[in-house]
Amino acid sequence: MTADAVIVGAGIVGAACAAELAARGMRVEVVDAHGIGGGATAAGMGHIVVMNDSPAEFALSAYSRDLWLALAPQLRARDAFARCGTLWVATDTEECDAALAMQAAFAARGIAAQWLDRAALRSCEPALAPDMAGGLRIEHDSIVYAPGVAEWLLAQSPAASSIRLRLGMEVRSVAAHGVTLANGERVSAAHVIVANGLGAHQLVPSLPLQPKKGHLLITDRYPGMIRHQLLELGYIKSAHHATGTSVAFNAQPRPTGQLLIGSSRQFVTTDPTVEMPVLAHMLQRAARYLPALPALNGIRAWTGFRAASPDGLPLIGRLDDAATPGVWVAVGHEGLGVTTSLATAKLLAAQIVAEPAPIPLTPYLPQRFTQGICHV
Template identity: 80%
Template sequence: MTADAVIVGAGIVGAACAAELAACGMRVEVLDEQGIGGGATAAGMGHIVVMNDSPAEFALSRYSRELWLELAPQLRPCDAFARCGTLWVAADDEEWQAACAMQAVFAAQGVAAELLGAAALRECEPALAGSMAGGLRIGHDSIVYAPTVAQWLLTQSPGAANIRVRRGAQVTAIGVHRVTLADGERASAAHVIVANGLGAQRLAPWLPLQAKKGHLLITDRYPALIRHQLLELGYIKSAHHASGTSVAFNAQPRPTGQLLIGSSRQFDTTDPAVEMPVLAQMLQRAARYLPVLPTLNGIRAWTGFRAASPDGLPLIGPAGDRAPGVWLAVGHEGLGVTTSLATARLLAAQITASVAPIPVEPYLPARFTERDCHV
């Protein structure tokens, strides 16, 4: 065997898994047909956020945020880590009540969350529309430029000497202790880990993954226009539609002074082209919250595809009888960056038969029966 572990995928999840296993002393080979930090990692916002759509999502995202905060002092300026916080914006009284309920849940779990009334919200973020009812500030949420962090994890993290990365390596099949490349070469290892997002469906078509297309737009530089990652409280509802197209307000202040504007969700297409009607709908939604937005200069728009599981939670653990000896780290939807470090810890704990830092059961692939999987 050429390595202790072969990882398919050099995005943020694959890179985190490689760094974690290498730190355990394993020799790790990472294969990617493109390069480090591409795919969904390059297309996303890099928002590190505690989400509470379910107890399992809350546990995984909270633990992973803790790991990001521990890692942050080692990162470089080019990794663009910033603890800007998340500000959930309530547009009306109903959403203000939702903010209050969300704060109570966070407080009960020991996560700092501060309610801001309408006046405090305007003082905190003057660019927001004056009609907003209030907000909820999560102070330790952060942002990061995930593609360069993936590169750091694979080349400069403490175990990086144990990691070999092969770019331009297209994996076409997986098996017990081996993967097969497009040129017929086989790479063998004690553990095969699939961490290439939607690409996993080509290797394991039975996986219950669905593509979620999203649009983003970045503006010219407008320093200090906003200070926090801003999200509408309606985002939680619209982000989890099971079909069709939805948009929600999501704005991020980049360290460059630029604004990153989102977001959209589509289930009914795998076309990577920017769709102007969807982009327009997304920007119109954002302008309700940031009235200044139509006066700003947008310089680029793009799309990406998130790999979504039926229950919104990632698949972390053994693939099961359909692929003996194969491990999965896929299905993170829009939380791949947030939960990448925790995913790596949970996977490494299972591979090394050590105690996991949080319960792994909610994320095990075995929770999906054959009836849930694609034929």
């Protein structure tokens, strides 16, 4: 064996897995067809948020947010970590009730969440439309520049000397104890981990992954215009349709003073083209919440693809399918790859070294699909 582990993918999930295994004394090789922090890592918003669409999603995102808060003091200024908090914005009484229910659910699990009435919301975020009904502030949610952190994990973290990078090298096939590169070279290892998002489907066709396309736009610099990551409370009901195209308001204050505006969701397409009707619909939705938005200067728009599983939870564990038995996967994080990357690494490493996991593993194991079990 040339390494203890070889990881396919140098995005934030692959980088987190590499750093975790290296910290446990393993020799790790990371192979990526492009460079560090590309793909969904580069395309996404870089949010670190606690989400509670299901108990398993809450457990993973809350645990991972704690890991991010512990890691933050080691990161560099260029990694743009900011504990700006999330503000879920309610437009009407129904959404206010949803916010209060969310607050109670979070409080029961030890997550700090503060209800803001109309006046408090207006004082907190004056740029919001004055008819907003209230909001729920999750104070420890954060943002980060994920490609920078991926580079730090792989090249500068305390155990980075045990990580070897093979960039610009495409993996053609994987097996339990090695990968074969496009040039015919075989890289052997005790453990093979596939963590390259949607690209994993080409290596492991049995993985139940679906692409979900999203648009984002970044503005010129408007320091202090908003202070929190802003999300509409209707996001949960409007942006997660099973089919079709949907948009929802999501705005982020970047440390540069720029605003990052999202979001959209499309199915059954892998065309990376920015679609102007979708972008316009997304920005029109955002302007409902931020009336000054149409007067701002947008400088760039782009798209990316989230790799989604059927139940919205990642697949973290060893495969038992006939084609690739013994291969490990860390894929299917959809829009929470940055948030849950550090927890994913902990759960994967615990399985590899046969240690107790920090949170229950069952909801994330690939066998929930291969054995006909779905834990939602």
